[in-house]
Amino acid sequence: MEKKTRTLIFAYASCASLIFGLLGGLFLSVADWLMAFMWKLLPASLGLSNWIWWPLVICSLLGLVIGFLQEKIGPYPRTIQEVLGEVRKSGGVESWRWWKTCLNGLTVLAAGGSVGPEASLTGIIAGQCTWLGQHLKALLLDETKHRASLGEQVRTLFWQRASSAKPLASYFKSRARQRASYTIWTLLGILGFILWRKLVPQERVFGIHNRPVAWNWHVLLLLLPAFGVGLAFGWLFVKLGKWSSYALTDRGSKIWQGAAGGLLLGVAAMASPYFMFSGAFTIAKLAKSAAIMGPLLLLALGLGKAALTNVGFFLGWRGGTIFPAIFCSLAVGGAFALLFPWTQNLVAAVITSTAVTVIVGRPLLVALLLVFLFSIRLAPAIVFFCLLAGWVLRKFPQVKP
Template sequence: MTKKSINILIFSSTWSFIIGILTALYLNLVNYIINFIWGYFNHHANFPLRPIYPFLICIPFGIVIGLLTKKLGSYPLTIEEVLHDVRKNGKLDYHSWWKSFTLGLLSLGAGGSIGPEASTTVLSSGMINWLGDKIRLISTQASGWVHFWQISIDKDKLLRTPNFNSLFNSKNHKKFFILFNILIGVIGTIIVFTLFPEEGAFGIHKRPINWSWSILWYSLIPVIIGIIFGYFFLYFEKVFTKAEAWRLHTIFKATLWGIVLSLLTLITNYVLFSGEFHIVPFSKTALSYSPSFLLLIALIKTFSTHAGFAMGWRGGKIFPAIFASVAVGAAVAQFLPIQPVITVSILVVASTTIILEKPLLSAILLIFLLPISLAPIIFITVYIVITIHKFLLKKIGLKSLIY
């Protein structure tokens, strides 16, 4: 290995470690802001201002979100928009990262029914693209170094550098380099979460499962209902995508949603936030609610996620979708003679697989969220559902319901 190659590896691994730390710190910052604004509301049922508190928060935040959206544009970008930009341009423009950062934090802090995965993807992808450009610049320098801590990049110099792929001798060389730096970044993220732990949805959850042959027959019901709910969730998304084109003033739309969101809290507080930190606690108490109320929660959650997004409160939709699926699963579980956790888990797996259309991602995500003992069922359900989904897409002549 040449001296320049060693310098590039040291440079890339150092910054990959920093990127991992910054990504984790952003997620912790999101949780800190939500707890700072909503902590007393969430933990004190006898809070005197509790009924009107969402109005005091959501409406002013809605005005601010509208003002900034009018000035900066529609941010943060979604995961789909990030992937589209990468496919189209080969990279993500990271110069507008602060727009996704600012509007993402505002929508999340205001209690919007959206998750942090959208803004997190924009920020981490932007930092990774920035690192790639810095590595390209380093490759043209005789010493192998280009101002190690300098953040800015000379665009004119960048245009004269070779593209990222040409820096490697082979595809395996490139794969090793990327995987190595991903591992370093993950280590940085883990260190932050270890030093500043946040109680969240993720973790290896253990729960005793009562296995029986009846599960094979009754599991068909949550699979079918989960698929239906997945399509329902995507249908709502398409409906409210059209609402984004409504000729309403940007500030008016964002403020209006602040009012609507506040009104919906009079029905259920589960309308607030992505549901990420409520999924596990909610699953333990959901059976105490009536099936009709659980279905109402799922409907409101689906509506608030897509309608809020269309009104300018943008963010991720994965965790709201999972939360709504848990509510539907808990409603169905009250009518089946098998363990409720099995019914809920299968339905969540089925709906999430349809919504994401990424079977492996769905399986890995839900293994960390659902009881680990259900891992075999998770993989089997994902395979069955994605097979059915592809068959149905082929019948109607579509490749996807997302793109």
């Protein structure tokens, strides 16, 4: 293959990666705009901003819409595990399904579902990467195009698909070039995402904190019990998902299941707005008001949101569960920490780190997220207990949920 063709392919993939990152940011912005419209602008324009029944009415009505979409379109967005499983099995996903993920995902998010956008984003990005790989292979497989004009090569990239199932990785001259190219394209995608979020700024979820930590030797006595509480809550969260799947999957009409999920969410939201949405933008508020809420209310909130997230998921209110898991774990961790006067942020961090590691199963990823949430000064403890939880799950598989 000529150097000109290789350069064109690399440039095309680089530009596409940047655009994909921008589209990921656009998806989140659209979700934010829809949520703001549904829960702030619309009730304000109708003079119903303080109407207590608004969550019940809107969630129930949109629950019917969600159920209808699940019935007609299918179970979208799919979980991160489902998407990655298909990628490992077949080398990609069906890229044309992106609109199903967008439509269903945006509807659930706009309706206030207790899920996050990460599942939708994973499905969209996987579809985009599959689409890109198909078009690159279309040019790589057609040797007649290698010496064609630039315009003809670009048309091939945009309109043709490869009939071969041969993975794109096999076309690189070396594994080092493959890794370098994939790294560059990934970084460009991240850059595109960051650029969009800078151009259209939204409320920040995480930021690097340097909060002081009042170290106290008494807290050492609580670390092992806190670790046990984290393991127990993580186990319960995952089990709630499995129990909900067994009890609700293929049980009756999808439309009425969606309506039931909306009814449950609406009733819960009337009790506390914390039950709505993923919890990503209310984590800081929860941490600040934990002492006022007290341990019993925090525990009820953590357990209730965990149940609502998992039950709602299998009633058609699908989405990501990473941020709800962090929120619920923090609520439970805060409840336990308030029972003792020593270094409460460390106790809450240990419980949250352990529980989320059990739920998500990625110790280093969880540690990275939670260091930003708590404090950089707690990083050693957070990393240690995330890795310890991962080790326990590997060493003692019988304790896995």
